[in-house]
Amino acid sequence: MTITDLRSIPKEDYPRHGLSGERLLWMLRKMIEIRRFEEKAEELYLLKGQITGPLHLYLGQEAVAAGVMSALEREDMVLTTYRGHGHAIAKGVPMRPLMAELFGKSTGTCKGLSGSMHAAIYRERGVLFASAIVAGGVPIATGVALAMKHRGTRNVATVFFGDGAVNIGSFHEGLNLAAVWGLPVLFVCENNLYAMSTRVEEAMSSDSIAARASSYGMKTFIADGNDAASVYVATRKALEGIRRGEGPAFLECRTYKMKGHGVYDKAEYRPQEEEARWLERDPIEILKAKVLRDGLIEEAGIEKIEAEVEETVGESVDFSVRSPVLAFEELERYVYS
Amino acid sequence: MTITDLRSIPKEDYPRHGLSGERLLWMLRKMIEIRRFEEKAEELYLLKGQITGPLHLYLGQEAVAAGVMSALEREDMVLTTYRGHGHAIAKGVPMRPLMAELFGKSTGTCKGLSGSMHAAIYRERGVLFASAIVAGGVPIATGVALAMKHRGTRNVATVFFGDGAVNIGSFHEGLNLAAVWGLPVLFVCENNLYAMSTRVEEAMSSDSIAARASSYGMKTFIADGNDAASVYVATRKALEGIRRGEGPAFLECRTYKMKGHGVYDKAEYRPQEEEARWLERDPIEILKAKVLRDGLIEEAGIEKIEAEVEETVGESVDFSVRSPVLAFEELERYVYS
Amino acid sequence: MREITLADALNEALREEMLRDPDVILLGEEIGVFGGVYKVTRGLLEEFGPERVRDTPISETAIVGAALGASLLGLRPVAEIMYMDFLAVAMDQVLNHVPKARFMSGGQLSAPLVIRTQYSLGRVHGSQHSQCFPSWFLQAPGLKVVLPSTPYDGKGLLKAAIRDDDPVLFIESGALYRTKGEVPEEEYVLPLGRADVKREGEDLTIVAVSRVVVEAMKAADALEERGINAEVVDPRTIQPLDIDAIVDSVKKTSRLVVAEDGNRSGNIGATIAAEVVERAFDYLDAPIVRVAPPDMPIPFSPELEQAYMPDADKVVSAALGLFG
Amino acid sequence: MREITLADALNEALREEMLRDPDVILLGEEIGVFGGVYKVTRGLLEEFGPERVRDTPISETAIVGAALGASLLGLRPVAEIMYMDFLAVAMDQVLNHVPKARFMSGGQLSAPLVIRTQYSLGRVHGSQHSQCFPSWFLQAPGLKVVLPSTPYDGKGLLKAAIRDDDPVLFIESGALYRTKGEVPEEEYVLPLGRADVKREGEDLTIVAVSRVVVEAMKAADALEERGINAEVVDPRTIQPLDIDAIVDSVKKTSRLVVAEDGNRSGNIGATIAAEVVERAFDYLDAPIVRVAPPDMPIPFSPELEQAYMPDADKVVSAALGLFG
Numbered sequence A, B: 001m002t003i004t005d006l007r008s009i010p011k012e013d014y015p016r017h018g019l020s021g022e023r024l025l026w027m028l029r030k031m032i033e034i035r036r037f038e039e040k041a042e043e044l045y046l047l048k049g050q051i052t053g054p055l056h057l058y059l060g061q062e063a064v065a066a067g068v069m070s071a072l073e074r075e076d077m078v079l080t081t082y083r084g085h086g087h088a089i090a091k092g093v094p095m096r097p098l099m100a101e102l103f104g105k106s107t108g109t110c111k112g113l114s115g116s117m118h119a120a121i122y123r124e125r126g127v128l129f130a131s132a133i134v135a136g137g138v139p140i141a142t143g144v145a146l147a148m149k150h151r152g153t154r155n156v157a158t159v160f161f162g163d164g165a166v167n168i169g170s171f172h173e174g175l176n177l178a179a180v181w182g183l184p185v186l187f188v189c190e191n192n193l194y195a196m197s198t199r200v201e202e203a204m205s206s207d208s209i210a211a212r213a214s215s216y217g218m219k220t221f222i223a224d225g226n227d228a229a230s231v232y233v234a235t236r237k238a239l240e241g242i243r244r245g246e247g248p249a250f251l252e253c254r255t256y257k258m259k260g261h262g263v264y265d266k267a268e269y270r271p272q273e274e275e276a277r278w279l280e281r282d283p284i285e286i287l288k289a290k291v292l293r294d295g296l297i298e299e300a301g302i303e304k305i306e307a308e309v310e311e312t313v314g315e316s317v318d319f320s321v322r323s324p325v326l327a328f329e330e331l332e333r334y335v336y337s
Numbered sequence C, D: 001m002r003e004i005t006l007a008d009a010l011n012e013a014l015r016e017e018m019l020r021d022p023d024v025i026l027l028g029e030e031i032g033v034f035g036g037v038y039k040v041t042r043g044l045l046e047e048f049g050p051e052r053v054r055d056t057p058i059s060e061t062a063i064v065g066a067a068l069g070a071s072l073l074g075l076r077p078v079a080e081i082m083y084m085d086f087l088a089v090a091m092d093q094v095l096n097h098v099p100k101a102r103f104m105s106g107g108q109l110s111a112p113l114v115i116r117t118q119y120s121l122g123r124v125h126g127s128q129h130s131q132c133f134p135s136w137f138l139q140a141p142g143l144k145v146v147l148p149s150t151p152y153d154g155k156g157l158l159k160a161a162i163r164d165d166d167p168v169l170f171i172e173s174g175a176l177y178r179t180k181g182e183v184p185e186e187e188y189v190l191p192l193g194r195a196d197v198k199r200e201g202e203d204l205t206i207v208a209v210s211r212v213v214v215e216a217m218k219a220a221d222a223l224e225e226r227g228i229n230a231e232v233v234d235p236r237t238i239q240p241l242d243i244d245a246i247v248d249s250v251k252k253t254s255r256l257v258v259a260e261d262g263n264r265s266g267n268i269g270a271t272i273a274a275e276v277v278e279r280a281f282d283y284l285d286a287p288i289v290r291v292a293p294p295d296m297p298i299p300f301s302p303e304l305e306q307a308y309m310p311d312a313d314k315v316v317s318a319a320l321g322l323f324g
C-alpha cells in the first residue's frame, strides 16, 4: 500500500488543504492550552505534591493532538493512552474535570477513579477510552469502528499510541482485523523515537513504522508531528479515504517529548545533542511563527490567548482543590450497572 | 527485505542444490511413511474407534516435512502444532512411540499424556514441542534460538505453523523479537489456503504471507509445498543465511490438505474444482515421477519401500494396542520435577 | 415438553435475541460458514447475513477487543472464543479492559458484551484444550460469570446475558452440548445471580457447577439408595454468586460437598467453602469437602482423563465421608 | 546485621546467581539501560553485558515465550514483566505453555525459568496497574508461585526460584521495594514451599501474604496491647502451599484470619480457608475471616485506594470479631 509523506506542506497549498487562518489559530490555542495545563500538572506533582501516581506529559507533542482533532468531527471517537491529556483538551474536554481527575476528585472526568493515566475518558466529547496497557486501545478502536459501520454513520474511530506499541500482539491483531473488515479507523502513531529508554530501532526491525503499517494493506501517511499544519493535512487526507469507505488508514507522526517518560524520568538515556535539536523545533513556536508571519494575529493577540489559558488552568486547579473525593461507599455503583 | 520464489527448481540445478538421488529417495521414503502412518491413524479413528480425541491429518503436505527436515541437522530443533505427525516422522521419531501416543499409551512419545495434538514431542530427535494453540510455538522457538545463540552453537530452531497463524499476536511478537535480536530461527508457514473453513484472504489483507513476513526484516522464501525438491532447496537457502548469523528467515510453503481440518471435517466449504486441481498434484506422485524418470529407483524398489513402511506401521499399531496406559498415580511425577 | 440439546437451546437463544434486537451481533472464529465448531451458531449466518454474524481471523485479542469497542457504542456483541483455553490469548482484554470500562470511566460507559466460550473436559482434548478455570474471573470484578448446566438454563441465561448491561463471560461445557433437556417453546429469560435448587434434600447439600451438576444428580440418586437425601444446588452464575441460597441450604442440611471441574487449589469451591464457613459456621456438622480434579494439567489418555475428572462416584464417596 | 531494601536484596540475588551460573540470563522491558523501572536490575547490564541482560521490545508474549523456549534447552532465564497486570498480555504462554512443558512431554522437558513481576497496589496506579491476582496461578498447575514479604525472604527465595527446575512465578510487591530488612552478607537460599512463622502466638493465627504481612505484624502488635497474642504465618509460596504449617498453627490457636491484597472472591484466602476447614474442622472455635479488598477494580484516588486496601486496622477489627 502507498505511503504518503506529508512532512512538509508548502505554504501556497494551505488554502487548498483547508488550512484557514481560523483553523491555524484554533490549533495554536489548543496547543497553548495543552502546554499550560501540563506545565501546571508537572508543578503540582513535583513541587507541591498535590498530584501523585504516574503522570506522563504530552509536552512537545501538542501539534499532533491539535492537528488530528482539528480534522475530526465532534461525533468521531478518540481512544488514547496514559499520555492522553493533550488529546482530551484538543477534542474539547474542559479543563476542570480533566484537572480534577488528576487530583482524584469526584468532579473529575472519571470521578477520581482513574487518575492521570485514564483522565482522557469523556464520552460527551467523544473521548471514549484511555488504556494504560500499551496498544490496549487498538483492538477496542477497531470495535468502535465496527459499531459505527454497523450503525451506518460516517464516523471514524481514532486511536493514539506510541512507537513502542507497534511490536505487541494487540497492535497486529487490531490493525489486521480493521483492514480485513474495512472498518473506519484512523490509527495514529506518535513516534517520539523512544518507548521509555528504548529507541524505535532497538525494538523493531521493519524499515519504519509507516512501512509496517502499510504492510497490513492500509493507506499510510507520515506527518511532521511538530508541525500542526502537516498533521492536520495528513489527517484530513487519511479521513477522506476512510469516510469514502476505503477502510482504515494509518498516520505516523514523527515527534519528540520535551520531558522524560513520566514526571520522575530525566531521560538521561537521550543524547543531549538530539534533545537540543528537537527542542529547537518547539511545535508552538513553529506555529506561532507561521501565524505571526502571515499576519493572522499579533503578539498582543497571542498574549491575550496566553492570559485566558492561564486563567482557565488556574481555575481548574482551584476547582480541583475545592472538590471532594468520592465516598468509598459510592464505588460499588460503578462496578456493575 | 527480499522475497525469493523457489517454486520451481529446474532439473539441471538439482546437483548444485545438493539434490542427490540419495536425498530424493530419502524424502520419498519419509513421505510414504507419513502417508501410510496417517492413513492408518484415520482408519483407527473412523472405522475402529481405537483412537479418540482430535486428530488432524497431514495428508497432502508431506513434501513440506520431508523437504525441510532433509535440510536440517540432527541437533536443529523443531517445534510444531496439532498437525505434527509428519514433522515428527520426517525428523526421525520412530513410529511406535508416535502411534502409541495417539492411543494414549504409556509407551507413547509423551507417555499418553498428550495425544495426537502433541505427539510430536521427542527431545532425543530434536522434536522439541508441539503446541495446539495457534502460533503458540512461535515465541517459544525464538527462545530456543536464543539459547542456541547463547551457547554459541550453529543450530537452528525451526517452527511450523499454518496460514491461519499469521494474524495472531504471538506470531507478530515472535517474529519481531527474532528479527531484532538476529536469532537463528527458521519460520515455516504451511499455507494450505485454509484455516478450518476460513480462506487466507478472508483473514488477512496483506498481499501475501511472504510479504507480511518479509516486512519484519527477514529474508523470505516461497516454495511449492507439494514439491519436496522445491521445499528442500528453499530451506537450504534459508538455512545458509541463518547459519551465517544473518538472523531469522521465513519460508512460505504453498500446499493443500487432502482431507479436512480434523478427521471429522469433510471440508465441504472447499470448492470441488479447487480440491480436484490440488489433489492431482499429490506430492508423493510428483516425487515418484521424478525419481522413476531419472532412473534413481524402479517401480519394484518403490514397492519394496511401501511394503517395509506398511510393516512398520502395522507393528506400531500392534505395539500400541499391547501397551499399557500409565497408572493415574504416576501422573503426579510429571507435574513438578 | 419438547426436549432439545444444549447446543440447540443456545442456538435458539442467539437467534431470538438477534431477531429481537438489531444491535446483537456475533463474532468469532468459524461461527459463520462453519456454524461454530460445536454448531451452536449453525444457520445464523444464513439467516442474519455476514454483517451480523462475523467470521474472524484467528486473533482472540482482536475478537474480544472489538466486541468491547462495539459494546461501548451500544451494540450487544456476542463474541465466541472457541475453547476456554484460548481466553488466555485474549486475557489482556478480558482482565484489563472488559470488566473495567464502567468503573474506570466513573460510570460514563457500559460494556454490554457477552463472551461465550466452552471447556472441553471429558472430550479427550488434552492439556491445552480442556481447561476449566472459571474461578479466575472471580478475580476480575466487573465481569459477570455464567455456567449453565442444562439446556433450559443455557437458553434462559444466555438471553439474560445478552440483555444485561454489564459484560458477561458465558462458559459452556462442551461435554454437555449433546445432552437433551426440556425447553419450553415460549420465550423465557432467567435472572443472572440466582442459584437453582436442582433437587431438594435434607441431609446434605451438594453444590455442583456446570458439567458436574449432571454427575451430582446421579450421585444424589445413588445416595438416596443409601438413605441419604441430598440437595443439589447449581449456582448457575458464580459472579454474582447467590451465596444466600447456598448458605440457606447448608443451614438446612448442615453438610456441604462442592463438586466442579476446576482443579482443587483456587477453584470455585474454595470460595464457596470460605464464604459458608464465615457465614454458617455454627450450622456445620462436618468439614466441607470439595470434589475436584487434582492440581495437574489435564492428561489426554481417555482412561486418565476419566480418572482425573469428578464423577458421580467421587461425589458419592466424598458425601459418605461426611456421615460416619 | 546490615539492612537493605527489598529491591537491593532482589538485585543481589540476581547478581549472585548470574555470577554462579552462566546459564542465568535476564530479559524484559527496560531492565538494561534503565535498570528496571523499580531498579531491581540496576547495574546488571554494565556487569554482565547485553547478551545476558536483554532489553526487549514491548511484547510480553514474546518475553515469556522466549524465556520458556530458552529454558527448554537448559538456560535459566529470568523474565521480568513490569507490572503484574501485564501478565495478562502474556497469559497464553503463562497458562497454556509454561506450566505444561514437563507434563505434556511426559517428563522429557523441564522449564527452569522464572517470571518476575510486581503488583503496585498502594502506589496510586489505578485499575490497570495495581492488580494482585496470585490465586489465578493456583489454577495453572505446573507453576510454582512465590510472594516474598521481606528483603530476606526475597533474596533467598529468588535464588531458590532460579535454581529450581520448574517454572516459577515470582510476584513482588512494588509497595515494599523500599522497605528495609536484615539480610546477611553470606550466601543463603531458602526453600520453596515452606511457610514462615513471622511471629509466634497462641490465641489467633493470622495468615498474611506479601505486602499485607507488614500490616499483619502491626496488627499483631495492636492486638497484643489488647491481650490477644497473635501468630503471623507467611506462606511465602502459595504453590506449593505449606498447608501443614497453617493447619498446625490453627490447631494451636483455633482461630484464623487470612489477609491479602487479592479481592475477596476467589483469592488465596479462599483456598486456605477451604483447606483448613477440611483438615482442621474440629479445632476451629470461630468462623474463618478473610481481610481482603472488596470485589471491585482498584480506584485511583489515594484516599479511595487506601480505603480499598487491607491494612493493620482492618486486620485488627477482623481479629477482634472472632473473640466476643
Ligand SMILES: Cc1ncc(C[n+]2csc(CCOP(=O)(O)OP(=O)(O)O)c2C)c(N)n1
Pocket (backbone or CB within 6 Å): A083, A132, A133, A134, A161, A162, A163, A164, A165, A190, A192, A194, A195, A196, A261, D029, D058, D060, D082, D086, D089
Ligand atoms: C503491555 C504493556 N507493557 C508495558 C507497559 C509499560 N509501559 C508503559 S508506557 C511504555 C512505553 C511506551 O512507549 P511508546 O509506545 O513509545 O509511548 P510513549 O510513552 O513514548 O508515548 C511502557 C513500556 C504497559 N503499560 N503495557
Ligand SMILES: Cc1ncc(C[n+]2csc(CCOP(=O)(O)OP(=O)(O)O)c2C)c(N)n1
Pocket (backbone or CB within 6 Å): B083, B132, B133, B134, B161, B162, B163, B164, B165, B190, B192, B194, B195, B196, B261, C029, C058, C060, C082, C086, C089
Ligand atoms: C489461539 C487459538 N485459536 C483458535 C484455535 C482453534 N484452531 C485450531 S487449528 C485452527 C486453524 C488453524 O489454521 P492454520 O493455521 O491455517 O493451520 P492448518 O490447520 O491449516 O494446518 C484453529 C482456528 C487454536 N487452537 N488456538
Ligand SMILES: [Mg+2]
Pocket (backbone or CB within 6 Å): A162, A163, A164, A190, A191, A192, A193, A194, A195, A196
Ligand atoms: Mg514513544
Ligand SMILES: [Mg+2]
Pocket (backbone or CB within 6 Å): B162, B163, B164, B190, B191, B192, B193, B194, B195, B196
Ligand atoms: Mg491452513
